[in-house]
């Protein structure tokens with residue numbers, strides 16, 4: 001057997017206890033073969049986890065990975081103005097090459113910070129899949145359809161493309177890519193189009209991902225026009241269900257929370273983006289109490305401004321307390337569970353846990369650091385003190401993607417340089433200087 005042993009460290013178990021153990025990985029199947037007592041087995045290749053904590057690779061349940069090119073380009077505006085005045089004009093100039101360069105940069109950033117799977121919404125998705133293929137991570141991809149501002153033909157073509165891309169790319173990158181049908185949001189895709197295309201997506205068996213209840217400005221027009229809350233409207237359109245997860249879910253009332261729970265619809269919670277755009281804050285404790293599956297997402301790097309899931313976890317725990325007015329709300333265990341099992345559930349992955357039979361998607365966090373001393377409680381550290389830069393090794397599908405902080409499948413310096421060039425030329429085109 002072609003095996004890999006992650007040896008000498010402590011291991012975070014599915015019940016969030018920590019024990020000294022070695023993790024044996026079957027590289028052929030890409031699964032965890034076993035979690036064994038320290039020093040009891042040998043393997044062809046070893047990854048040194050001493051003074052480290054072996055955790056499941058983290059799941060970023062909502063992002064726009066190629067938006068790394070727009071990191072720091074437009075800050076300090078609310079969602080509508082930010083999208084309409086800054087982001088969409090620049091995105092109109094994005095080429096497929098730009099998107100691939102931005103995706104590589106974002107994936108390198110995620111590998112460095114222990115994220116092994118992400119859910120993405122964008123376009124030129126085949127090129128994002130190429131980057132995923134080369135980098136060795138997992139991704140749930142899709143072409144995001146918008147109909148506002150488009151003529152009927154272009155609008156229908158965009159939605160059809162969302163279905164076609166989801167069918168074509170499912171299973172790409174040796175099965176590490178899966179897909180979703182993606183209407184951008186309930187206000188940027190018109191009702192007639194949703195009534196026509198959601199049944200087609202359902203018929204094709206496609207999971208669905210869209211932005212929902214992100215800002216008040218998005219809720220009010222729906223209530224005015226349809227006489228229903230956004231998620232009631234979404235339910236009427238057959239958009240909710242076990243294989244649907246929405247991004248944000250900030251402005252949800254009690255009936256909508258019950259609807260999410262009853263239909264099995266998940267929520268990708270994106271606290272940093274919600275804070276930065278002053279969108280509001282999702283009632284995470286109430287969602288969890290109702291039994292809704294909540295994962296953690298960074299959203300794009302232009303509204304965050306990084307793709308570090310540890311940062312997001314800390315934000316989720318902090319803001320979850322503020323919004324609940326309760327320091328006991330959204331405790332450390334909850335956010336660690338959300339970024340591992342929660343995100344894995346939304347992405348429909350057999351991972352998010354270090355256990356025999358699960359995907360061999362792992363990160364090893366270095367505990368030898370001043371800001372992680374003393375180590376009273378590793379789960380507390382994961383929630384409140386670990387940074388992405390504390391990740392020493394990253395493994396996905398049984399392959400080592402980062403060893404001793406060196407990214408292996410991609411040349412990090414070249415990726416950064418290429419992304420910088422694409423970003424510079426993109427902005428020059430968008431601002432009319434090129």
Ligand SMILES: N[C@@H](CCSC[C@H]1O[C@@H](n2cnc3c(=O)[nH]cnc32)[C@H](O)[C@@H]1O)C(=O)O
Nearest residue numbers: 064087091121122123144145146211299300
């Ligand atoms: N703009 C394209 C396709 C949309 S891709 C997904 C879009 O989501 C946008 N986006 C990024 N973050 C957010 C967010 O928080 N809420 C809503 N949209 C966002 C992103 O900039 C991108 O335009 C078109 O007109 O067809």
Ligand SMILES: [Zn+2]
Nearest residue numbers: 211247299300
């Ligand atoms: Zn988004």
